[in-house]
Amino acid sequence: MSERPKLQILLCAPRGFCAGVVRAIDTVERALEIYGAPVYVRHEIVHNRYVVDSLRAKGAIFVDHLDEIPDTEAPVIFSAHGVPKAVPAAARQRNFLTIDATCPLVTKVHREAEIHARRGRTVVLIGHAGHPEVEGTMGQLPAGAVVLVETVDDVEKLTPLDEKNLAWATQTTLSVDDTREIVEALTRRFPDIVGPHKEDICYATTNRQDAVKAVAAQVDAMIVVGAPNSSNSLRLREVAERSGCPIALLVERAADIDWTMLQGVKRVGISAGASAPEVLVEEILDGFRAHFDVAVETVVTAQEGVHFPPPRELRQRV
Incomplete structure (x- = not known):
């Protein structure tokens, strides 16, 4: 040899x-301990097959949509990525027992987006189209209140209604360097744009x-x-x-x-x-x-x- x-x-x-992932996984495990199997989880609790398979083996059932869940008294958990406001509303209509495992740092972005909207600002969200966190953040506000940009080129193509009333926010898991370039492009084009009080990237x-x-x-x-x-x-x-x-x-x-x-x-x-x-x-x-x-x-x-x-x-x- x-x-x-x-x-x-x-x-x-x-x-x-990270702390948000630990909290999300603990949420599913504690719900299983308290309520017994099954517990339902909308979307993968975190993006890792090993983790999801481990929780599935303990009795978690993962679904993409609430309509996949039968009428049940079992808990329904929202993933760490966050969900649009329409999802908890639909869960309430069906009298589900819901548990929100959204990462607190994602919730922070949601709350800031709501504050900007109340102040009459359009929110420019830096993120990746189709990612559940982006869908959750955009779903906090009415259609048109959030505009998604993924690149510097997207910034150059932006035609917002009121350039004096803009704010930006970001998905929490982006490249720090890429995001910096996009923010610089935004502030060049729109000098009055308002940023978050504290960095959104976690x-x-x-x-x-x-x-x-x-x-x-x-x-x-x-x-x-x-x-x-x-x-x-x-x-x-x-x-x-x-x-x-x-x-x-x-x-x-x-x-x-x-x-x-x-x-x-x-x-x-x-x-x-x-x-x-x-x-x-x-x-x-x-x-x-x-x-x-x-x-x-x-x-x-x-x-x-x-x-x-x-x-x-x-x-x-x-």
């Missing part, structure tokens, strides 16, 4: 679960991108653990690529890694999106150990101590 090649792994910290997104930037320029390849429908995980891979890393891969599991792409590498960085559990990082580390003689070093760029309390519907029962 030939000797395995030596490999240094730089493990990004922070990585993986602390976890920013911290994970900063950690990837610190590591990506030092390694031959970067592995981001996360799902292909996870916005923050996709952004981490893009950040690694833009930071000069020759190989930047987004993978869900160790089995997804094409080891032929990593032949000859000496240093590899590993991070994980905010909805990716640490068990998958460990699985991928084990995969590397099977192919290389591995030395692991953790690169810490920030400390996180954020905790969000459970939804109020569960607090009295915790």
Whole structure:
């Protein structure tokens, strides 16, 4: 048996679960403990197949629409991404017991958008069309009150009704650098546009991108653990690529890694999106150990101590 090649792994910290994801998963698990199976969850609670499959095995039933849920006394949970106002309204009409697991940082964006609308401002939302968080934010206000932009080009094409009454907000999981460029374009075109009191992009997104930037320029390849429908995980891979890393891969599991792409590498960085559990990082580390003689070093760029309390519907029962 030939000797395995030596490999240094730089493990990004922070990585993986953020406080909003922990809260959302705990919400489903606590609801199962309190009410028993099944509990219904509208949309994936977080964008990670391993997490969703684990909760499904415990008795969670995931649906895309409320009309997939039969008449029931079982809890109906809204995902961490948030939902349009029409969804809780429809749930009330059917007398569902609802539990809102929306991340508090997403709720902050919702509330600020409502305040801007009450003050007569059109909200320009920076985000990705079709993402559930964007649909939830746009669904807080009447049609036409929110305009979505995805790129600087979209900003140049904007023709708002009243240039003196505009505000901007963002999806919480965007690329910090891309968003900065779009905001700069907005403020150039519309000098009176009002921004959020505090950055909309969440602390976890920013911290994970900063950690990837610190590591990506030092390694031959970067592995981001996360799902292909996870916005923050996709952004981490893009950040690694833009930071000069020759190989930047987004993978869900160790089995997804094409080891032929990593032949000859000496240093590899590993991070994980905010909805990716640490068990998958460990699985991928084990995969590397099977192919290389591995030395692991953790690169810490920030400390996180954020905790969000459970939804109020569960607090009295915790």
